Amino acid sequence: MIGFFTRTRGQGRLDWTDWFTYGYLTIGLFLMFGPVAWLVLSSFKTESAITEFPPRLLPMGQKQVAVPGEEKPRPVYRVTLPDGTTRELAELRRIGLTSTMVDPSRPDEPIRVPIDQRTPVREFKLATENYTDLAGKFDFGRYLWNSVFITIVATVLTLLFNSMAAFALSKYRFSGQRTVFLLILSTLMVPPTIVLVPNFLVVSELGLLNSLWGVIWPAVATPTGVFLLRQYMLTLPDELIDAARLDHASEWRIYWRIVLPLTAPALAVLAIFSVMWRWNDFLWPLVVLSKSEKFTLQLALNAFQGDLVTQWNYLLAMTVITLLPVTLVFAFLQKFVTQGIASAGVK
């Protein structure tokens, strides 16, 4: 790995192309990864730390120390004493402009310090309560379940239906085949916003409003999916299907045991698309779901943005959680895709 990342053209010395290459790669890294890193780090900051200016990269919280005689840990400040020395003292309480501070090792000698003589001592601290509060504060588990359910079930159904259509369109010859295919592709030209109201009316008639199935079913058959899988299935040799037919395989068996396993790389690609799209889908669930217990994570995230006040710390924490599953799925399936393509010596 190290060898890969420090590869240069100049064989030990740095060629000008190496400077250029590493230059733009580093810039690219910051541009693409910077916001994500900022997001993750900020999700561990307290609310005030998020809104402070100038902003700091790492989540910092004020250092706290246990003082004997006090129940809770007391915040620590760096204090400039009248004689010019600086010490770190814990603050017991603050009244008006004067703060009563004490050295933790000598808790019986309180020192009075004006508040402009002290600055907080900050240390790296992860405000994990952003995450733990979520669990208790609102119905995070339910929203997560809704999102996961919709994504998984919709992906499975999408793979199933699209592959069946692609199989029919690629491996069978029937009159009207071309027309059907063109019809399916032509629906790509229709923006989803135009069919939003008709879709809503149909879903309403079917009684699927305000249910997760109402979100899942309408978009299961995607023209992109059919096209992608059909193109891949065209590369499967027809002789395999002939051989399977001679082997007494029924059409379903040919589909299920021969064609589908061999289409695995394309299925993985479609699965990635489907997961990413379904997980991030906002408009259609917003239209269909009206009761908050059916909300998906994206809709719940939306709910955090109030008219006047946005609770940024919770928003950020939930965004990070929302990002995680998609990242994991992508990472897992991507390896499968490249493996599948590499080993696809179909013979």
Added chain:
Amino acid sequence: MATLTLSNVVKEFGATRVIHGVDLAVADGEFVVFVGPSGCGKSTLLRLICGLESTTSGGIEIDGKPVNYVAAADRGLAMVFQSYALYPHMTVRQNMAFGLENIGTPRATIEAKVREAAALLRLDALLDRRPTQLSGGQRQRVAIGRAIVREPRIFLFDEPLSNLDAELRVSMRSEIIALHRRLEATMIYVTHDQVEAMTMADKIVVLRGGRVEQVGAPLDLYNRPANRFVAGFIGSPQMNFLPATLVAGSAGTATIALPGGRRLDVATTRADVPAIGTALTLGIRPEHAVPAQRATDADLTLTVTQLEQLGAHTLIHGTVAGGDTRMTMHIAGQSSLRAGDAVGVAIPPADARLFDAGDAGLAR
């Protein structure tokens, strides 16, 4: 094992007629080879027999029962494809067992049959490998094993050796012949290689443009070709075709004038003899034309253009009749001739074949 009968089978793809009324009878246990140039319809004919394509008209009968409307899988046939068509995501064992699983054969029976076929083809050590982990010859044997396991009435081979290298082809050829003898099965084999046809077949069917040119045993086709196409297709190097003119003819003999003037009497068996002066084609195989012992024996003079010395025998390429017609001679041993030399060629009348203007043979 089974007999196969084709009666006036016609196949059209849209407006194009690809198979023009083929009649054929295959006896039980015969090894029949369909041979012909690319595009002659031999693979199409095989697929029609197999049931992967349906006939436009005409009948196909297996063991006397018509199978035109019987599905491919129910005809009791097994096919070995040109590209083997092994399921790449299954192991060799699963490949061979797939067909039997589909008809609900008990697991124990499947195991036994797979083991038997694997032993016959020496695949025992490879049963758990995937096709991508096998060599070309091994994949070939797995494809044959898959066919054997189904215990079909007729085996169909669609150019199975064309994807193998030359050496492997020779050894696989003898393996298939041995298999035929061992299983005593009816086998139909499609190839474009006439050497395979000659060495393997009990009966050869020569096809051209969707029509059967001739059917017969390999040596019959070699010795008594029905027309110019078959004469030129069978035999390597190809038969020499020289222009000749009919000078005199009677029942059983035709006297022709060769380029260069010499006369030759050739036996014919056709009842109708063309008119005097008709242009005919004389066919003489390179191995039958002999260098003339004496100048007076020479029927033709060959001007040598090229020699191929193969050690045990020599191919002499040259031109006759003033450089217009090319001719090849195939003699045993080595030759001391050089390019530019003139050689007298004698044509034994018994080995000469005549073809008329329509390329039909005058001797049958």
